Amino acid sequence: MINLNYLKNLGLFLYLNVYLIFPKLSIAQNINVDIRKNLEDALNTRNLELIKNNFNEEKNLKIQEKFTQIIKDFPNSKWQIKKLIGENSKEKIFDITVNGKKKINGETYFLKSNFKYIFSTQNEKINNGNIKNLLTTIRNDQSKLDIIFRIPDKVLTGTKYDIEIILNEPLGDIILAGGIISYEEESYLKQDINIEPLASGGIFKTTRASSKPNTQIWSGTIAHPKGIISFTKSVEIVEKI
Secondary structure (H helix, E strand, C coil), X not given: CCCHXXXXXXXXXHHHHHHCXXXXXXXXXXXXXXXXXXXXXXXXXXXHHHHHCCCCHHHXXXXXXXXXXXXXXXXXXXXXXXXXXXXXXXXXXXXXXXXXEEXXXXXXXXXXXXXXXXXXXXXCEEEEEXXXXXXXXXXXXXXXXCEEEECCCEEECCCEEEEEEEECCCCCCCCCEEEEEEEECCCCXXXXXXXXXXXXXXXXXXXXXXXXXXXXXXXXXXXXXXXXXXXXXXXXXXXXX
């Protein structure tokens, strides 16, 4: 049987997932220096002053609030940034991975998030920063459950696509519960996730992309006797691939 006490902090898990979707951590730098290294160092040393000095007041406040929340929830988080080659000369791409852990009520929760950060530079500053291809998980089960996330990074407008969260190994008589919801990027997550038994051994759903380009966010939870897994995945909806 599932101990439903695992679900009591579900709102916290979803919040932790959501804030990683929208950080917009575009740190302004001189284009002649190593932006990747400066950004990685600033994140790993919690250099809020560097962020503050490179944004207008409105963005300063928002970014400091988001970054401060990450530090509070996962004070030991480790950021790794790799530079990728963009499709055009003006586009720059960072592949960013965040790992962290925190104890809550005696349980250790592990954070893992990976996403692409795409931006351009203007007047020696990074601008138009966007996060894409995001997958974030927060779990306290010591990875006892082997899960495969089959959710596309990008789909065409108006097309059908599949959402599959698959249990990689049979669990016999073990009972799982879970649920998933979607919402648009930059919208506030108001809905509750309905947790139901997963007799099929995972979460399977077919949905249709919107008729206009945007970013759709999927958030969900799977609970099992060893713990709970919360996840968030972004899907970019585009007119051409």
